[in-house]
Amino acid sequence: MESCMRSGDVAQDGGPAIIARALERRDATAVVDREGQWRYGDLVAASAAVAARLLGGAADLNEARVALAIPAGGLHVAAQWGCWRAGGVVVPLSASATVSELERLLEDVSPIVIMVPGTPRAEVTEAARLCGVPLLYLDREAIATVPEDSPPFPRVDPSRRAMVLFTSGTTSRPKGVVFTHQSLTAQVESLVEAWCWTADDRIPLFLPLHHVHAIVNVMTCCLWAGGLLEAFERFDLTTITERVIARRYTVFMAVPTIYHRLIEHIESLGDAAKGCLTAGFRDLRLMVSGSAALPASVHEHWAGLTGQSLLERYGMTETGMVLSNPYDGPRRPGAVGVPLPGVEVRLVDDAGAPVQGEGIAGEIEVRGPTVFREYWNDHDASGAAFHDGWFRTGDVAVMESGAYRILGRKSMDIIKSGGYKLSALEIEAALLEHPVIAECAVVGVPDEAWGEVVAAAVVPRVDATAAGDTDGLSLEVLRDWCRSRLSPYRIPRRLLVCDSLPRNPMGKVVKPTLVDIFTRSLAAS
């Protein structure tokens, strides 16, 4: 790596702040992944090589989008930092997206290139071909040196766009959430302060790298603080628990579904193994839960097993982290605490007027430097998302004994499954492409392990019913049909084939009634 340090080691004026910080710890190990270790100096040098390749002699990418489809690890970090150093906007792609999902996203952001590892996912290669986007192959060898004639990197003002993350919501297409360098920095600084990150911290990364939880809370906070990130491509219970026993980590962040799985696993162990693993968890300095509601029962069960009081926090893609239980001080099960440093929160009633006081519920609105800048290519949605400069989250909360408690979402079209936010409308749009489905409605049904699971009620076409063509509408066959259209976590897990959907006098599907029907049929089964 020495040869690239000449141009790679300069934290150029106006370069991303994380590069300058990394250079202060250039000899410390930053990332451990399947292929080995990366020191901070290695990441800076490799990012310089990526930047030089992306620029290809140009002075500045000027916010051109650069898609990123590299698994978690040092190469991923180098690619992200390299894009930023070249003045580009990173667009991380989901590692489980289908070709059609990728195509829609690529068409939306028109990236100049997709950064991929030596062997990319077939879906990425195919979507790139269909959209005419070139692939930039990166491996550790390929970014070992910066070309000799590489010009200096551009000065990137913190107010420039840095990243677009796609989030599903109350529309039938995911929206691109645009962050600037300064909004990302504000998110990281807020969490580093609140949760006391230091260079002594070590954390496993196993959550998907196309969401704030993994990108900001885990990866960037750790590297900002100078800590050690151990990167995995997915959550593997055996590997992670072995490392917890080996005291590899100081901090652990996960979604409630993972804590639920860990509890089931621990409870299945014999006394000696159970004691060993719970002692490993007990020794961590911080365990955080977020991305979905943590049931109080899980909080209490976990505390009983490990002595750890999980720190539950609340956030959203558009805002980063918003509310957090205290780092020092009692963490109340079912509550999400108070605003994080730099974040302003208020509750408003249905008319948009602020409400205050214990026990009065309202929609959460958020303001501050962590909040996103706009939805990509969607001026109307960007405008509608804000109210007097406050971002409208669509989540309802109440203040109780000085801490917020989340009551739920305003829209039933949003489903939270295993921490992923899913749009019922997106799933309905896919199901309506099925030749035999005339109407459908998708809801989230409460589930102990996943929080909610996707359930679909479908009405077959009359002609198909008459012709006896509805055999394809079993859950198993429909799930198979969905595989090429929807990411696995969006595919319905419950199915109801019916003659008509429950509708109100305006013709709108009454989703609460559907949830009741699914819940009752589950209870009866």
Ligand code: MCA
């Ligand atoms: C996997 N499957 C799922 C989910 N995950 N189905 C529904 N909901 C899910 N979340 C599917 C798999 O594709 C597979 O389908 C089957 O379930 C069993 O998979 P399994 O191996 O058990 O699951 P896994 O691969 O271990 O994944 C579980 C997981 C994962 C680790 C909990 O869902 C996950 O990483 N969730 C976290 C998502 C996240 O980070 N969200 C943050 C966004 P089949 O049987 O058909 O093959 S929210 C955010 O960023 C905000 C800002 C915030 O507040 O944090």
Ligand code: AMP
């Ligand atoms: P996403 O937009 O994918 O980032 O998901 C954000 C959504 O997750 C929020 O709007 C909430 O509905 C939900 N969420 C995140 N953290 C929590 C939490 N601690 N309790 C309840 N809901 C949460």
